[in-house]
Every structure is written in C-alpha cells, then in structure tokens.
Amino acid sequence: MRTESRLFIGVAVFFLVTAVGYGYSSEEPTGTAVLVIAFLMAALVAFFLHMQYRRRGPRAQDREDAEVADTAGPLDFFPPHSPWPITIAAGSVLAALGVVFGLWLFLLGLGVLGHGVFGMVFQYADRDGQGDRHGHAGRDA
Numbered sequence: 645m646r647t648e649s650r651l652f653i654g655v656a657v658f659f660l661v662t663a664v665g666y667g668y669s670s671e672e673p674t675g676t677a678v679l680v681i682a683f684l685m686a687a688l689v690a691f692f693l694h695m696q697y698r699r700r701g702p703r704a705q706d707r708e709d710a711e712v713a714d715t716a717g718p719l720d721f722f723p724p725h726s727p728w729p730i731t732i733a734a735g736s737v738l739a740a741l742g743v744v745f746g747l748w749l750f751l752l753g754l755g756v757l758g759h760g761v762f763g764m765v766f767q768y769a770d771r772d773g774q775g776d777r778h779g780h781a782g783r784d785a
Contacts, residue, residue, distance in 0.1 A: 645697040646706050652690035659683035721768070728767060731760030 663679035670676070697706075704714035735757025742750025 645693045645700075645703065649690050649693035649697055652686050652693060656683050656686035656690055659686055723768065726764065726767060728760050728764035731763065732757060735760050 659679055659682040663676055663683055666679055667673075667676035704710035707714075735753050735755070738753030738756055739750055740753070742748070742753045
C-alpha cells in the first residue's frame with residue numbers, strides 16, 4: 645500500500661498547491677474552500693493507506709521479487725449478513741425527511757443513524773481473526 649499512499653500524497657500536495665495559488669490570486673472563498681476540502685480528503689486517504697502499510701507491512705504488490713502466487717489466499721473477513729446497513733439506510737431516510745418535515749424527525753433519524761453506524765463499526769469488535777467460515781468468532785458448538 646506504499647504505492648497507493650504515495651499516489652494520494654501527490655494528489656493531496658496538488659490540491660494544496662492549487663488551493664494556495666487559487667486563494668492568493670482570487671477573491672472567491674468558495675473555490676478555495678472546495679480545494680482545501682479536496683486536499684483534506686486526499687490527505688485522509690493517504691494517511692489511512694500509510695497506516696495500513698505500517699501495520700501490515702509490505703504486500704506482494706509492493707515487493708520487486710514477488711511472485712503471482714504470493715497474492716493467493718483469503719484477503720480479509722467479509723461478513724455474510726448484517727442488519728446494520730438497513731438500519732443506516734433507514735436512519736438516513738428519516739434524517740432526510742426530517743430536513744423537510746421537522747426537527748423532531750431529523751433528530752429521530754440521527755438517533756437511528758448513529759445507532760446503525762455504532763452497530764456496524766462494533767459488530768465484530770471482539771473478533772480476533774480466528775472466526776469460523778460464517779464469521780462467528782469464539783462461539784462454542
């Protein structure tokens with residue numbers, strides 16, 4: 645992931661230089677704000693990829709001496725079923741409808757959305773990487 649990290653660092657630097665140049669030469673704050681936000685988003689992705697590289701080490705794609713067979717095998721854990729995407733979708737719909745119909749519905753939607761995001765993030769928090777093929781970690785038969 646080192647290559648991807650460097651790519652996004654380059655994109656972030658481009659947006660930073662463009663934002664500084666645009667902000668200096670124009671009187672429009674909107675374009676400058678958009679370019680700064682684009683810089684921050686690219687920097688966030690670059691930071692994430694760099695931390696993944698530091699945590700997991702070099703992948704086969706990052707090594708010069710790697711073989712095609714080095715990339716074979718399971719990539720990661722993908723859950724077979726989860727109720728949280730539907731909860732997040734319902735919370736998003738309620739929050740969007742709350743913008744139209746009233747603050748009470750918006751706050752209700754934010755609550756459902758927050759519950760769904762919290763549930764999705766911590767759904768497999770106790771999973772230690774040793775789960776069975778159905779994603780049930782540490783469950784006795």
